[in-house]
Amino acid sequence: MRVVIAxxxxxxxxxxxxxxxxxxxxxxxxxxxxxxxxxxxxxxxPLNWMTPPCTLSVSEPDEDQRAAGFTEIWTVTQAKTDDRLVISIAEVISETVHDLGVDPGLVKDGVEAHLQELLAEHIESLGTGYQTVRREYMTAIGPVDILAKDALGTSVAIEIKRRGGIDGVEQLTRYLELLNRDPLLSPVSGVFAAQEIKPQARALAEDRGIRCVVLDYDALRGMDDPETRLF
Amino acid sequence: MRVVIAxxxxxxxxxxxxxxxxxxxxxxxxxxxxxxxxxxxxxxxPLNWMTPPCTLSVSEPDEDQRAAGFTEIWTVTQAKTDDRLVISIAEVISETVHDLGVDPGLVKDGVEAHLQELLAEHIESLGTGYQTVRREYMTAIGPVDILAKDALGTSVAIEIKRRGGIDGVEQLTRYLELLNRDPLLSPVSGVFAAQEIKPQARALAEDRGIRCVVLDYDALRGMDDPETRLF
DNA sequence: ATATGCATCTCGCAG
DNA sequence: CTGCGAGGTGCATAT
Structure with a gap:
C-alpha cells in the first residue's frame, strides 16, 4: 500500500x-x-478510481504538461477493458509506503438472510397456527423467501425485504400469480414483510390483497435470546 | 484529512x-x-467506514484492552442512527495530516441520457422507416424515453436502459397500458432497448409482445462520427 | 425533505 | 464463470 498526498x-x-x-x-x-x-x-x-487488475506506469510530462506545471504523469490502465486513468502530478506533498499484508477479513451478521431465518423460526408471529413449509421455495421465476401455511392449512407466500418498495410487491405478485396456477397449492395468499414499508408499496400491496407486516428485527432476535444486546 | 497506518x-x-x-x-x-x-x-x-455526519473521540483503553495490547480506542458515532464504529489501535505505524481544501468537483459524460439522444438520432437502426416523434414523451405516470412511429405509422414506445432488468420491462408495460388507452395513439407497440438485457427480462418482455433490442453504444456513436475515438 | 432510479456501482452466492 | 439480487449501498434528480 502506498499513500500519496499530491x-x-x-x-x-x-x-x-x-x-x-x-x-x-x-x-x-x-x-x-x-x-x-x-x-x-x-x-x-472515491472521486475516481481504477479497479484491479490494472497496472500503474509513471512517465515524464511532455512539453505542454511541463509548462502547465506537472512534474509526473501516472497512467493506470486495465488491459482488458481499455479503461484508462491518467493522474497528472503537480506536486507531491507527502508519501507513505507500508506492506499491510493480507487482511484476515470481516465477519458480518444481521442482513436479510438473517431476517428470513428469524421469521421462518418464529413464523407464528404472523398469526396463531402458522407453520413454515420451506425457506427459499423454488419456482420457475426464482425462489419465494418463505412458503408457509396458516391455521386453516392455506398456503402463504412471504416476501421479505429490509426496505419494502414497489419492486418487492411486484416480485411477490409475480410469485403469487405463478403459485396460484398450481392446483396443489392454490389458493395462495401473500404476505409482504419488511423492516420498513414505503407508503406507495403498502398501498399497492393492499390493493392486491397482499397483507403487509412490519418486522421488528430486535424483537424477533429477542425471541431467541432475551439477553442478546449490542454492547 | 488525516491518514493513519496502524x-x-x-x-x-x-x-x-x-x-x-x-x-x-x-x-x-x-x-x-x-x-x-x-x-x-x-x-x-472500505472494509468498514462511517458516513458523515459523525464524530470521532479518542479514549484510553480499559484494563482488558490494555492487556490485549491496545494503546488507544477510537470511537466514531453517528448521533442520529446510533451507528457506532470502534477502532482499537495496537500500534500507529505512520500518520500524515494535510488540509486538502474543498474539491472543485468532477465533470462526467456518457450516461443513459446520451444513449437516449443517440438512439433518437439514429432511430432508423430499429428498422427502415422509423421516425422519432418525441424524446421524454410525457404521460400521467412519467415520461416515455422515446415515442416513435414505424414505417406504417404505428406508434412505438421505447424504454432505454443501460442494463435491462425486469423492473424496466414492468415500467414499459405500465406506459404501454396507459398509451393504449389513448385512441389517438393506439395501438402502441413496445421496444425495450438496452446495452445488455437480462434473460429473465427478455423472457418477460417477449411474453408480453415487447421487442427487445440490444444497443451498441460505440456503433451508435460511430454513426455520428466514424473518427471518434478515446485517445 | 422525500422518493425514485442510476452506478466506472461492489460484493457474495447459486447455478 | 456468469447471472442475479442485496447493499451500513452512494448519488443526482424530480417531486
Missing part, C-alpha cells in the same frame, strides 16, 4: 469520461495495482 | 454488526469526521 488533476476514460481539475487529493495505490483518488469529503466512494 | 481491530454495530481482527490497515479521517478503514486489496469499498 496536487494533481485526474482524467478517466472508460465507460464514461470524467475530468478532475487540479487540487490537493489523497492517492491510494493498493498492492494489486488498483488506485483510489479521494478528496476530503463525500463518503467512502 | 495495527488495529475494528468493530461496527448499526444496521448490522461486523468485526475485523487485528491487522495492519489504512485509516482515513476526512475533514467532515467520516472515517474509512482500508485494506491492501478489494476495490474502492
Amino acid at each position: 496536487k494533481c488533476s485526474v482524467d478517466y476514460a472508460g465507460r464514461l469520461t470524467a475530468h478532475l481539475p487540479t487540487a490537493d487529493r489523497v492517492l491510494m495505490i493498493k498492492a494489486d495495482g488498483s488506485v483510489l483518488v479521494h478528496s476530503d469529503g463525500g463518503s467512502y466512494k | 495495527k488495529c481491530s475494528v468493530d461496527y454495530a448499526g444496521r448490522l454488526t461486523a468485526h475485523l481482527p487485528t491487522a495492519d490497515r489504512v485509516l482515513m479521517i476526512k475533514a467532515d469526521g467520516s472515517v474509512l478503514v482500508h485494506s491492501d486489496g478489494g476495490s474502492y469499498k
Whole structure:
C-alpha cells in the first residue's frame, strides 16, 4: 500500500469520461495495482478510481504538461477493458509506503438472510397456527423467501425485504400469480414483510390483497435470546 | 484529512454488526469526521467506514484492552442512527495530516441520457422507416424515453436502459397500458432497448409482445462520427 | 425533505 | 464463470 498526498488533476476514460481539475487529493495505490483518488469529503466512494487488475506506469510530462506545471504523469490502465486513468502530478506533498499484508477479513451478521431465518423460526408471529413449509421455495421465476401455511392449512407466500418498495410487491405478485396456477397449492395468499414499508408499496400491496407486516428485527432476535444486546 | 497506518481491530454495530481482527490497515479521517478503514486489496469499498455526519473521540483503553495490547480506542458515532464504529489501535505505524481544501468537483459524460439522444438520432437502426416523434414523451405516470412511429405509422414506445432488468420491462408495460388507452395513439407497440438485457427480462418482455433490442453504444456513436475515438 | 432510479456501482452466492 | 439480487449501498434528480 502506498499513500500519496499530491496536487494533481485526474482524467478517466472508460465507460464514461470524467475530468478532475487540479487540487490537493489523497492517492491510494493498493498492492494489486488498483488506485483510489479521494478528496476530503463525500463518503467512502472515491472521486475516481481504477479497479484491479490494472497496472500503474509513471512517465515524464511532455512539453505542454511541463509548462502547465506537472512534474509526473501516472497512467493506470486495465488491459482488458481499455479503461484508462491518467493522474497528472503537480506536486507531491507527502508519501507513505507500508506492506499491510493480507487482511484476515470481516465477519458480518444481521442482513436479510438473517431476517428470513428469524421469521421462518418464529413464523407464528404472523398469526396463531402458522407453520413454515420451506425457506427459499423454488419456482420457475426464482425462489419465494418463505412458503408457509396458516391455521386453516392455506398456503402463504412471504416476501421479505429490509426496505419494502414497489419492486418487492411486484416480485411477490409475480410469485403469487405463478403459485396460484398450481392446483396443489392454490389458493395462495401473500404476505409482504419488511423492516420498513414505503407508503406507495403498502398501498399497492393492499390493493392486491397482499397483507403487509412490519418486522421488528430486535424483537424477533429477542425471541431467541432475551439477553442478546449490542454492547 | 488525516491518514493513519496502524495495527488495529475494528468493530461496527448499526444496521448490522461486523468485526475485523487485528491487522495492519489504512485509516482515513476526512475533514467532515467520516472515517474509512482500508485494506491492501478489494476495490474502492472500505472494509468498514462511517458516513458523515459523525464524530470521532479518542479514549484510553480499559484494563482488558490494555492487556490485549491496545494503546488507544477510537470511537466514531453517528448521533442520529446510533451507528457506532470502534477502532482499537495496537500500534500507529505512520500518520500524515494535510488540509486538502474543498474539491472543485468532477465533470462526467456518457450516461443513459446520451444513449437516449443517440438512439433518437439514429432511430432508423430499429428498422427502415422509423421516425422519432418525441424524446421524454410525457404521460400521467412519467415520461416515455422515446415515442416513435414505424414505417406504417404505428406508434412505438421505447424504454432505454443501460442494463435491462425486469423492473424496466414492468415500467414499459405500465406506459404501454396507459398509451393504449389513448385512441389517438393506439395501438402502441413496445421496444425495450438496452446495452445488455437480462434473460429473465427478455423472457418477460417477449411474453408480453415487447421487442427487445440490444444497443451498441460505440456503433451508435460511430454513426455520428466514424473518427471518434478515446485517445 | 422525500422518493425514485442510476452506478466506472461492489460484493457474495447459486447455478 | 456468469447471472442475479442485496447493499451500513452512494448519488443526482424530480417531486
